[in-house]
Amino acid sequence: MSGPRTEIGQAMILPPYATLLGCSIEWVEGMPELVMPFGDHVMGWPGLLQGGAIAGLLEVAGIAALTHGLASEGGGRIKPVTVTTDYLRTGRDHPTRAVGVILRLGQRIANVEATAWQEDRAKPIATARLNYRILRK
Amino acid sequence: MGFDIQRFTAMGGFGGHGRHLGLEYQAHGPDWAELALPYDARMIGDPASGVIASGPIVAMMDLATSLAVWLKRGNFEAHVTLDLRVDYLRPAVPTRTVIGRGECYRITRSVAFVRGIAHDGDADDPVAHVAGTFMSLKP
Numbered sequence: 424m425s426g427p428r429t430e431i432g433q434a435m436i437l438p439p440y441a442t443l444l445g446c447s448i449e450w451v452e453g454m455p456e457l458v459m460p461f462g463d464h465v466m467g468w469p470g471l472l473q474g475g476a477i478a479g480l481l482e483v484a485g486i487a488a489l490t491h492g493l494a495s496e497g498g499g500r501i502k503p504v505t506v507t508t509d510y511l512r513t514g515r516d517h518p519t520r521a522v523g524v525i526l527r528l529g530q531r532i533a534n535v536e537a538t539a540w541q542e543d544r545a546k547p548i549a550t551a552r553l554n555y556r557i558l559r560k
Numbered sequence: 561m562g563f564d565i566q567r568f569t570a571m572g573g574f575g576g577h578g579r580h581l582g583l584e585y586q587a588h589g590p591d592w593a594e595l596a597l598p599y600d601a602r603m604i605g606d607p608a609s610g611v612i613a614s615g616p617i618v619a620m621m622d623l624a625t626s627l628a629v630w631l632k633r634g635n636f637e638a639h640v641t642l643d644l645r646v647d648y649l650r651p652a653v654p655t656r657t658v659i660g661r662g663e664c665y666r667i668t669r670s671v672a673f674v675r676g677i678a679h680d681g682d683a684d685d686p687v688a689h690v691a692g693t694f695m696s697l698k699p
């Protein structure tokens with residue numbers, strides 16, 4: 424089962440915004456995990472991550488999870504409707520990782536929960552609830 | 561003396577990420593601040609339509625509402641975002657500058673309540689609506 428998933432993964436193209444954040448995909452157990460290195464481009468206060476960059480990474484993680492989920496169902500367009508971000512801990516000068524978990528992928532609506540963490544996955548720095556409009560092909 | 565927003569933004573108050581996005585100061589009042597996010601193809605979230613991702617709008621609104629808190633407070637006080645909800649009312653039209661107006665409508669010793677809109681030319685036809693809270697770090 425992991426073979427075809429990896430193929431989808433290699434074909435997954437992230438939007439230009441993901442490049443602006445400097446994030447890339449790592450495949451963990453067949454699921455896309457986003458990695459964003461720390462740098463001036465995502466910094467708010469000196470040495471700390473900017474909240475908007477964290478929200479942006481969570482959004483990209485949500486889009487990656489949905490693109491992956493939709494790939495096996497013929498694909499489709501994804502449009503954000505609401506995004507609610509909860510900031511749990513300060514983002515520091517470490518790489519940040521994020522995954523999106525699809526709570527429901529319906530015909531028209533998808534509900535995703537994304538989580539971002541740094542050194543310890545059990546200590547997330549932020550979570551987001553993302554609701555999308557799905558336009559199936 | 562109050563909070564000098566123009567000095568603050570000119571002195572690097574947007575941080576590295578705000579600079580990277582090309583955020584600009586636009587206007588302010590006693591409890592609100594307006595920023596501008598010029599269109600940039602690097603911010604595209606949907607290559608099929610050229611519409612920018614929601615992340616840069618979240619980043620702008622986080623900063624615009626933060627500035628609104630300091631304007632209302634009358635001084636800079638370090639705070640952290642507790643939560644921020646963004647409703648996308650419609651896609652921003654590609655090539656248009658997005659304007660973000662943040663307002664602080666209620667402030668207590670430890671929590672500031674904010675709201676705001678983002679639009680791409682007509683404030684009566686916004687692209688996004690936001691609501692959020694900030695926690696003061698002052699003990």
